[in-house]
Amino acid sequence: MNINDYINSGILELYVAGQLSETESKEVYDLMLKHPEVLKEVLEIEAAIVKLTASVSPKKDISFNTIKGRLNNNSTSGKVISLNRSKTKWINYSGWAAAVVLAGGLIWTINMKSTLENQIQTVTTEKDFLEIQMETSKTDLAETKNLLNIIRDKSIINIPLEGQAAAPGAYANVYWDKKDDTVYLDLKGLPEPPEGKEYQVWSLTLNPLTPTSLGTINDFIQDDNKIFKLKNANQSQAFGITLEPAGGSPTPTMEQLYTLGVLASL
Numbered sequence: 001m002n003i004n005d006y007i008n009s010g011i012l013e014l015y016v017a018g019q020l021s022e023t024e025s026k027e028v029y030d031l032m033l034k035h036p037e038v039l040k041e042v043l044e045i046e047a048a049i050v051k052l053t054a055s056v057s058p059k060k061d062i063s064f065n066t067i068k069g070r071l072n073n074n075s076t077s078g079k080v081i082s083l084n085r086s087k088t089k090w091i092n093y094s095g096w097a098a099a100v101v102l103a104g105g106l107i108w109t110i111n112m113k114s115t116l117e118n119q120i121q122t123v124t125t126e127k128d129f130l131e132i133q134m135e136t137s138k139t140d141l142a143e144t145k146n147l148l149n150i151i152r153d154k155s156i157i158n159i160p161l162e163g164q165a166a167a168p169g170a171y172a173n174v175y176w177d178k179k180d181d182t183v184y185l186d187l188k189g190l191p192e193p194p195e196g197k198e199y200q201v202w203s204l205t206l207n208p209l210t211p212t213s214l215g216t217i218n219d220f221i222q223d224d225n226k227i228f229k230l231k232n233a234n235q236s237q238a239f240g241i242t243l244e245p246a247g248g249s250p251t252p253t254m255e256q257l258y259t260l261g262v263l264a265s266l
Helices: 003-005 011-014 021-036 036-056 063-073 088-149
Strands: 157-163 171-177 182-186 197-206 209-217 227-231 239-244 255-260
Touching: 003 036, 011 036, 021 036, 021 239, 157 239, 171 255, 209 227
Parallel strands: none
Antiparallel strands: 157 171, 157 255, 171 182, 182 227, 197 209, 197 239, 239 255
């Protein structure tokens, strides 16, 4: 799923408006927990609604003279209604004006109630957002410490990958843990792939030259750290990264070979 396309689809506005089904709302909620940018967008939508609600609420009390003036201006004669009219008619006009005032007051009260509820909901959501961020930070810190411990382990094999003709300035690092058949990829030195393309990682044996796909990196753009973990049970002698169509290719496109590195012991 392209998370930016999802954000721009309009579904988050429907979520905030309460127009989604229970299943659709749960999907949005799960994505908010997984992707901070989705949660941030929901918060911004709610804040915009609060501002809009506040902007259309009355800024001052409606005076009786203002209402009476409008009633007078709407009379068929175009003249001011004098106080010496019949008591019945004056009561009617007074009742009408009171009804207008009451209606205006009710509208203002409803708007203020809606604004207050939105503000409370925004504060609650922001509190949840901060709590999620704190938990995410704790998780990220733990994962970072674990990753540092892994790559500093003397048994881990480090293979630097240098840029090739398709991207001379590119670079990457592979950290291979042969004990559990895992490779950790530091791809910070790769440019952002164009739309419809993904990086594909290859394990290579050199004699004869045999590439084996370890998989594609389909969340490269969304991952800020650019650290990825893949399984590798092969007797690898080198690693390469190519740029392929989304979903990967059965064999590497050599014209799109971005980085390549050979184990130092060879």
